[in-house]
Amino acid sequence: MRKNVNVIGAGVSGLTTALELQNDRFQVTVIADRFPGDLSIDYCSPNAGAQWRGDGRYAPGSLDAKIHGYTFKKLYNLAETVPASSVTCMNLEEYVDDTEASSHKDPWFKDLVPNVIPQAQLPAGAKSGISYTTVAIDVPKYLKWLLQQFIAAGGKTQRCHLAHVKGAFGENVDVVVNCTGIRARTLGGIEDQTVYPTRGQTILVWAPHVKSMKTLTNAIPFGYSRLCGISYIDEDVVKTDMRPLRQAMMLVEIYLLYRRNDFLTPNVRMASSGNVILGGTMDDNRFDLFPDKEIAEGIIRRCTALYPALTAGKELEIISHNVGLRPSRVKGLRLETEIAKNAAGKEIIICHNYGHHSYGYQASWGASNEALQLIKKALSSQGKDVESKL
């Protein structure tokens, strides 16, 4: 008999988990108070860039590398075969404001992503960095597409706010998956106080001439990746602009993320047109919801320095200023199961899949597949003595 699963959350984590479970013949309902098309500060997914960017900190063979690798393959395949998904292949030039380039010399993902241009072959002027073909995701369209796939395959949705996780323990429910993002902090029965926001401010501009992505990350305060330095950005920009932010313990990312506007275009690799995201900040434990003018000015200044062709000699056409709260967690992603009981005393498996920080998209399919494996394992050992924390 098919098992019934309630997935709490309709962000990228909830929707990909719902699809992975559905694909394995589970009967799935997604319960959430925000769905694709909604905009809210406590709903992170629509506020992302988003791209897949190899994280040089992961050891080859680690769970993180496995999750991110699995997701890359899935997203790359979507980009090549399903244009309606709004996932696009795109080149990314990536630099880190650090003199150590060790992780870029031999990245764990070098055999995964096509067309890795190693440090030694970067264009003249670049001290170090890496360039490779990856994927960019037009997130509002992608989220709607994920939801459509789920509903088309027989998935059900329920829009409601849950005060307590037990609100998802229906009579016939066997499994509940917790994909509540930042609100795992407040959801009754979970109340994970190690979850905190990492605020990100970005600007959406109209720049159809931009056809690739560039990233410069300030690595120092958090030992973020300790990857590389960059010399073709004006040294003065680095000195005058990034150092004070560093002192403020704020990780600053400069990136240009391409958003494909026209998903009907057949050439997914070099698709033209579009909206471009200029980023951005990573600011831990900052909750303010409104875009900060000074930060916005800094983003424009740094992005035009990194990517002079951005303005094409004209004024930037700004579409919107955006703020999102990344769902961070002290110990990182929570991917585990526990057993609880519903009102009738029936055992319910709870699987947690939250705390994705800045990697919700690029970890999504891999983490969802891990969640599926954990659920199957828990179902197969059901009836045996397992301690309930709820």
Ligand SMILES: Cc1cc2nc3c(=O)[nH]c(=O)nc-3n(C[C@H](O)[C@H](O)[C@H](O)COP(=O)(O)OP(=O)(O)OC[C@H]3O[C@@H](n4cnc5c(N)ncnc54)[C@H](O)[C@@H]3O)c2cc1C
């Ligand atoms: C500026 C910015 C740029 C980013 N760029 C990237 C990128 O390039 N690549 C990348 O991989 N990631 C990126 N991220 C991170 C990514 O967006 C997040 O990690 C991801 O969106 C988290 O998704 P989620 O599904 O876990 O949470 P959310 O999207 O926040 O979804 C939570 C869901 O749970 C529901 N929910 C919660 N509590 C309740 C409740 N009590 N009752 C009912 N429903 C509830 C909500 O309604 C919602 O549907 C970026 C984030 C930001 C802000």
